[in-house]
Every structure is written in structure tokens, then in C-alpha cells.
Amino acid sequence: MQAAAFHCSAHLSEDELLPPDPACPFCNSEARVPVTSLQENPTVALMHCRHCDATSASRMPRPEVLERYYGDYYEDQPEQVTFDRPERLASHIIRHTFASLGQLGERDVLIVDFGGGDGTHSVLAARQLLERGARTVRIVLVDHNPTTTTVDDTRIVVVRAKDLAEIPHAAADLVLASAILEHIPYPKDTLAMLFAALRPGGMFYARTPYVVPLMKLARIAHLDLDFTYPGHVHDLGARFWNGVGEHLDLGVPIEIIRSTPSIVETTFDQHFGRTLAAYVLKAPSHLLKERYGLVGGWEVFIRRVPGEARRH
Template sequence: MPRPEVLQNYYSGYFDSSAAAGESDAVCVTFQGIERFACHLIRAMPLAAGTSPVRILDYGGGDGSLALAIAKYLGKRPVSITLVDYQEPRAMPVPEHVQVVHLTELSQVQEKDPGRKFDIVLASAVTEHIPELNGVLNLLFGMIEPGGYFYARTPYMSNLIAYLRFIDFVYPAHVHDLGASFWNRITKTFHLNADIIVSRPSIVESEWRKAFIRTLVAYTLKFPAHIEGKIAPHRVDRWWNLVGGWEVVLRTRQ
């Protein structure tokens, strides 16, 4: 497994290639169309209407673009975003009612504010990079407010690699391959007082206008899994696993 100092050095410059290429409008997240992603998540984890503040922990969120996009869908409600990432966030316009704090280590969240809880905890395309994952997930689950949400998106490539040998899993950057069998057991594995709201093939990260063939292949592969989910929604181990990625939304019980 890669050592922590190796990972820190690797991920601290993870999005530097975009900056070097002059892509000033590129967001530092592994997704095309961040507004589409935020809308997708808000539908999966609706927050109670009102004016109360919303606290978001964006773990491994790059420049925090996803959390900021979610904040836009919350209207004028005060939003505090705690962004945890090795990457130094780029300067971005932040609305007056949104506050962003950047930390480089997850442990710093509790050091800065012991007992801190969040309404939304995001872990999009990050848990696959973490060697000691159990400890990190326990920390993240422990920081969810009762009635709050946890979202994760992970690659699920091993089944595809079995058929398409040329696919690169990007080891050692990716050290875990987490699909339906893992996430459908997450509440029992970690003894969580929570419900699985969503467990399904992950949203397609590419856009038609930017990567037509890649997007077409992604939708085609994920389609049978969505059908299976409708037919057998409570099946823990899925029959169709050639999906490329998985996503889950948990909600803690109040």
C-alpha cells in the first residue's frame, strides 16, 4: 500500500495539469458538469425546507466545486462548507451566505471544532484512494448529524477488467474497488443507525458534448443494472456488475 507521505505528495498536485493547460474554467473535481451533479444529489437527499444553516463536509472535494454547487440549490440559507483536501483550492467566487474553510487532513475537523456534526457528508471519488479506509469511514460516519446524509461515489472496475484487459485500474492511486456488495452491507458492516436511501450505478461523469462515445458506453453498461434495481431493489449482491462505478446515499436516523 502507498505510504501517507507518498499520497500527500501525489494528490497535492492532482489537478495541476489543468492549470498548466490554461483551463481556468475547469473545476478541480473528477466530473464534467458540476451543476448536473449537484442537482442529481439534491434530488437524492432533499433537506427540510426552512432557513436554518446547512453544514457540509466535502471530503476529498478538490476545490469544493460540488459543495458550492449544492449550496446554490439551497437558496439563501446560510451554508458552511468544510473542505478537506491535499490540493490547495483555487480562488473562486463564494456567495455572501456561504462560508468555506479548507483543511488538509480529516483529523483537523475535530481538532478545530470538537464534536462538529454535518448535515451532508460528501465523499465523491475519494474512498478508493485511501489505504486505511475503515478508520476514515468511521470518522466520516461519526460526523453526520442525526437525520443527515452521507454520499459516496466509487469506481467499480474489476468486473470490466475481467473482460477488457486493457483497462487500467490506476493502481496504486486506486487501492479499492467498491461496488454494490460493499455498499449494500455498509450499515451492517459499520453498525450504523442509518438507512440506505440510494444504492445504484453511479451517475455518468462525462457529458455527451465533451465525450460522446465514452458517455454512450457508460449509459449502455449501466442500463441493465438500473433495470435490475427496479426489479429486485433489495438484492444485496447484484447480478449485473459491469457498471464502472457505484454510488450510495445514507441517511442517519433521528
């Protein structure tokens, strides 16, 4: 079994790996304990941070290895949208962010879409914002994917940025980081830049894998649940996200609006078995909250607190 149906794992050699780092890539704490092995010869383990509750690979792939890995992925995969009926995710995001964005009136809206592939989800979200009164929606897309989805509405403008350094500070109404942070070996600065892009009152959305509890259960059943390393190098669940403002210096004051098991990626008509299993596994979390981990993924909506100065 694979943790993600659209990635494949790879065994990395010694010269493809960076040296071991005892510090957590998110909070720099060295209070980490091994969870499970990802590969042997050379050894790479999953390490759980007792400070921020992030779980990360003990050794990260070298940058050129990841460039090759994702370069091959985009060449081999004709379709990059991995979410059944992507309008579902767009509707989900806008429904839970609209209250934070306030009454749009007839004003211009800025979306920063980090790791959004060809921009399909952010363009669909933009269409819904137009329906809610936005005058125009500008999307800044930051992604290695060389293609951009077709836009047939002049009120929606999609531009590309090479990296987050090109994103203006305190300008974005909505920052999307859906299914991307788990791919970035050292995401501490990336997270700070994403939150710096938010205007006061703006909303940040992230969706990440949370599969370590499922891996432990699979091991008991003598099954192998593939973490899809080096595609995935982090596992980020409820406790990480619920404490993100306390354990990480994000640079801006935040409040968590919604923290919950992630929306199910698949639909019954396209992937009946996977969809049924996902809903069954996630159901107990409504009662047990973060004490229950067999959910496969986690999502969070975080608002930059309005009217507060940047922390230094």
C-alpha cells in the same frame, strides 16, 4: 484503457510499498481471495473480501509515495474538476438528499466536503440549498488541493480543515465523499469519522469506482483495463455498499436511502463516445440490480437514523 481518465498508473518498487497485510482494510477480515494482478516484481494483487465485499490492493503504497503522487498531480493538472458540467452532480446530490434534510426553512446548513478538490461541487450544492430556503450554508472542505473555488455569495462560507479530526460531531446536514474513498489505503477510521460528523437525519453521499467486473470482461477480450494503481487502491460496488451497515462498525445507526450505479460523469456534447458507452453499460443494472456489475462506478445515499443514540 484506464479506469479513470484523469489518473495514471505507476509501478511501485519494493521500498515504496508497505508490507503485505492479510486483513481487509475495511472490516479486518482475513477471508480474502485474489481477483487479478495489478503489478509484478514486486507482486501487488487485487484481493476480494468475502466478508464485506470490498476489493482492495494486497499491498498499499507508503504515505510518502502517495504524497508525492498527488503532489505531482495537482502541479501538473490546471483543471481539477473531472465531471462534465459539475452542476449536474450538485443537482443530482441535492435532489436525492432534500427529502432527508427535511424542510429547511430559514436555517443554517453545514456541508462537510471530504476530498472535494477546490469545493466546486459543494459550492454548487450550496447554491441549490439556498434556493430551497436555507439561510446560510457553511462548507468545511477537507482536501490536499491548495486552491478554493471562488464564491460570490456572502451566504456561502467555505472554510478549510486540515483533517477530519477538526470536524464537529453530529453537526453536518450533508457529508460528501465523492470519488475519494478509493484513494485512501486504510479508510476504516475515515468512514467512521465521516458518519460521526452527521447530525441525526443528515445524509452521507459517496461515489466510488466499481470496475473489477469490467476488468474481467476486458481480459476475456484480450484488452488491458488499467486500474490506475496506486491512485486507486479499492474497488467498491453494490454488495459492499448495500452491506456497509452490517459489516462495518460505523458508530451510528444508518439506513440506505439510495444505492445505484453512479451518475455518468460525462455528457454527450463533450465526450460523446464515453457517455454513450457508459449509459449502455449501466442500462441492464435497472433490471438485474446488484447481480450486474458492468457499471464502472457505484454511488450511495445513506441517512443517519434520526432520534437514535450513538452505538458503542
